[in-house]
Amino acid sequence: MSDEGGRVLLLVGSPKGLEKSHSARLGRMVADRLEGRGWTSEAVHLHAAVRTEEGRQELLDAIDRASVVLFAAPLYVDSLPAPAIRALEAIAARRRAGSVSRVPRFVTLINCGFVEPSQNDTCQWILRRFAERAGFEWLAGVSLGGGGQVPKRVREAFDILAESLDLEILVPDEVERLTRKPIMPSWLYVVGGNFMWRRWAARNGAKERLRDRPYERVDS
Amino acid sequence: MARSNPGGAGRAVAIAWPAMGKKALILDGGLDDGAVTRGPGEIAADVLRRAGWRVEALVLREIDVAPCLGCFGCWVKTPGVCVIDDPGRDVARGMVQSDLLVYLTPLTFGGYSSELKKALDRSIPNISPLFRLVRGEVHHVRRYARNPRLVGIGVCATAPSDPDEEELFETLVHRNAINLHAPAHGAMVVCTTEDDEVKRERIERAIEGVIGT
Numbered sequence: 001m002s003d004e005g006g007r008v009l010l011l012v013g014s015p016k017g018l019e020k021s022h023s024a025r026l027g028r029m030v031a032d033r034l035e036g037r038g039w040t041s042e043a044v045h046l047h048a049a050v051r052t053e054e055g056r057q058e059l060l061d062a063i064d065r066a067s068v069v070l071f072a073a074p075l076y077v078d079s080l081p082a083p084a085i086r087a088l089e090a091i092a093a094r095r096r097a098g099s100v101s102r103v104p105r106f107v108t109l110i111n112c113g114f115v116e117p118s119q120n121d122t123c124q125w126i127l128r129r130f131a132e133r134a135g136f137e138w139l140a141g142v143s144l145g146g147g148g149q150v151p152k153r154v155r156e157a158f159d160i161l162a163e164s165l166d167l168e169i170l171v172p173d174e175v176e177r178l179t180r181k182p183i184m185p186s187w188l189y190v191v192g193g194n195f196m197w198r199r200w201a202a203r204n205g206a207k208e209r210l211r212d213r214p215y216e217r218v219d220s
Numbered sequence: 221m222a223r224s225n226p227g228g229a230g231r232a233v234a235i236a237w238p239a240m241g242k243k244a245l246i247l248d249g250g251l252d253d254g255a256v257t258r259g260p261g262e263i264a265a266d267v268l269r270r271a272g273w274r275v276e277a278l279v280l281r282e283i284d285v286a287p288c289l290g291c292f293g294c295w296v297k298t299p300g301v302c303v304i305d306d307p308g309r310d311v312a313r314g315m316v317q318s319d320l321l322v323y324l325t326p327l328t329f330g331g332y333s334s335e336l337k338k339a340l341d342r343s344i345p346n347i348s349p350l351f352r353l354v355r356g357e358v359h360h361v362r363r364y365a366r367n368p369r370l371v372g373i374g375v376c377a378t379a380p381s382d383p384d385e386e387e388l389f390e391t392l393v394h395r396n397a398i399n400l401h402a403p404a405h406g407a408m409v410v411c412t413t414e415d416d417e418v419k420r421e422r423i424e425r426a427i428e429g430v431i432g433t
Contacts, residue, residue, distance in 0.1 A: 015290045047287060074290065077340045078395040079331050083287050086334035089251070114358045122331075122395050125388050129329040186358050190351040193358070197349040201296040211348065213364055214300040215313040219239050 005038035009066035013046045013073030013084030022148045026109050027072030033162030046087040068105045075112035078122050092134040106136035115182045115189035117143040140171035146183040153178045233310035244268045245318040246277040249325035249336025256326045256375050267424045280335045283307050288341035295349035308342035316346045318368045327374040330388030362401040371430050372407035379413040406430045
């Protein structure tokens with residue numbers, strides 16, 4: 001896309017929106033790199049878009065304008081948050097209806113609170129099936145773990161990803177190699193994570209209730 | 221099929237589990253008019269009743285469950301209870317107090333529909349935020365000593381179903397079973413175009429594989 005630059009549409013599937021979510025931050029990092037190469041960008045918060053018919057229409061119109069759709073979301077129960085799925089259902093229904101002719105390229109950025117990026121694999125699989133069924137060109141699924149940490153090698157991966165999108169070449173395997181490795185050993189993440197959860201609960205006066213069972217069965 | 225949410229959106233969901241006996245909760249994630257999931261849901265309920273189970277079914281599109289906020293309040297502020305006071309809490313309670321969960325959904329890109337997923341997203345209070353290793357992989361610790369078994373029924377509106385999506389659906393249910401501490405689980409995909417008897421046989425086999433005969 002070196003002549004006139006492309007247009008990247010960032011779809012954010014986190015309830016925390018465009019300003020506060022880690023998903024939006026990750027997506028923005030890639031979009032910023034594309035803007036540095038002369039691209040334009042726009043962003044849509046899927047939770048807000050699916051609430052109204054007007055929002056859904058604006059989402060579909062934005063997709064029709066995009067050369068690359070960058071889908072960024074957190075992992076929720078091995079899949080996407082419900083409103084993000086609602087958006088996929090709406091997009092696929094519209095595109096299957098045959099009222100669109102463009103085939104935007106589709107890249108996903110899924111992040112999870114576990115340390116292993118591989119825990120996003122099922123969600124990425126769902127997104128790949130969506131892309132195939134809804135008439136997008138699937139390019140790459142980038143999976144990140146570690147609950148919000150972005151090490152230098154991930155930023156390097158974003159550099160490579162943006163370059164490949166701009167040059168319209170296949171996303172190099174290097175992107176997966178740089179993002180696929182956990183940021184620390186699993187056992188260390190368990191120790192550190194449990195310390196963090198207990199401290200967070202303590203700040204809310206809930207540390208002693210962390211193991212409460214409010215819905216315990218009466219016949220147990 | 222007994223429906224526990226006749227009051228519709230916004231009302232509390234009352235699930236009247238008996239003190240004794242096995243309890244199955246069907247979460248119907250059907251979209252629109254529910255035509256895709258209705259038949260398989262009725263078959264699943266009938267199979268379970270014939271096996272002596274008490275069955276409740278929640279038609280999720282008729283229940284006003286707000287989306288999860290991703291705030292972790294259910295883990296670090298009000299442990300075990302979602303901070304959103306709506307029927308999503310009732311669904312989560314019903315889930316953990318059952319012996320078997322049936323996830324019934326239109327096969328949606330190989331996964332769950334948005335209607336089923338809105339309930340599942342709100343069920344994370346039922347596990348602990350704390351981590352542990354399961355076969356070398358990080359997962360959450362169980363909150364409750366007893367957790368329900370899990371059967372996933374994906375309904376494909378076109379025939380034949382896509383083998384890749386069938387495998388994906390089974391993988392998704394398997395991954396959920398790990399994270400939700402289900403003591404047994406199974407998953408299968410049926411097509412709306414299949415003969416009713418064939419559907420019944422296949423659903424019966426999947427359920428019996430999880431509950432035992």
